[in-house]
Amino acid sequence: MGKLYLVPTPIGNLEDMTFRAIKVLKEVDLILAEDTRTSGKLLKHYEIATHMHSHHMHNEHKTVENIIKRIQAGENIALISDAGTPAISDPGFLLTRACVENNIEVDCLPGATAFVPALVNSGLPNDKFIFEGFLPDKKGRQTRYLALAEETRTMILYVSPHKLTKTLAEFIQYFGADRQVSVSREISKLHEETVRGTAEVVLKHFEAKPPKGEIVVVVAGKTLVKESKKDSQNNDE
Secondary structure, three states: OOEEEEOOEOOOOHHHOOHHHHHHHHHOOEEEEOOHHHHHHHHHHOOOOOOEEEOOOOOHHHHHHHHHHHHHOOOOEEEEOOOEOOOOOOOOHHHHHHHHHOOOEEEEOOOOOOHHHHHHOOOOOOOOEEEEEOOOOOOOHHHHHHHHOOOOOEEEEEOOHHHHHHHHHHHHHHHOOOOEEEEEEOOOOOOOEEEEEEHHHHHHHHHHOOOOOOEEEEEOOOOOOOOOHHHHHHHHO
16 A cells, blocks of 8 residues: 655745655655646656646545555655645645544654744744634634634634735724734745834834735734732622
8 A cells, every 4th residue: 555645845945945845746656746737846846757646625525536446556645835835725635534444554754834834933922822814704704713813822813815815804893903913914924024112013014015925824813811909809708
């Protein structure tokens, strides 16, 4: 029986590709790519000639069964996304779950993912955090915000550039204008930028300078208000 490899790819700078990732992609029988045109540039850069098939959110339900059969027949297959680690807001979960259910070995290589550097350089607490990915566009968005308004851990979200100012305005509405926010844009790329401050300050920045590129937003959790001494005394009584 073969094996499934989950291989992270650079989120910007091509030099972030690991030696092991290159070796695996050269040696497997097939590479499943979210977009073969995008991944083709990466493979060409590293002289990787392995054949590719498309595997994305629109066809993954239909292709999983056939991929499982190929691995069971002895093929080693690698899955990559356009950028970052597969299954993190990208295709990968369905195939991984199917492999686990069929006792197929899954090997996930360590490597690039956008939210880790954004969290680390935000300056916000990172001992406990939650990853929200993309919030719902319409249905369920308000409900999710109401839940997150009570979240005490640092929150990480992926946000499209054209929705950033709207999202920051929603932060002010649900979290308050003084909630600390860090917006990291184009991580590891030429025009990398991180803007930190209150939701109000960061919103004004991006209203004046419309954002472009891939964006990760890190939001401070709700600060727990300690009981005052007076309140404690009242409770004792």
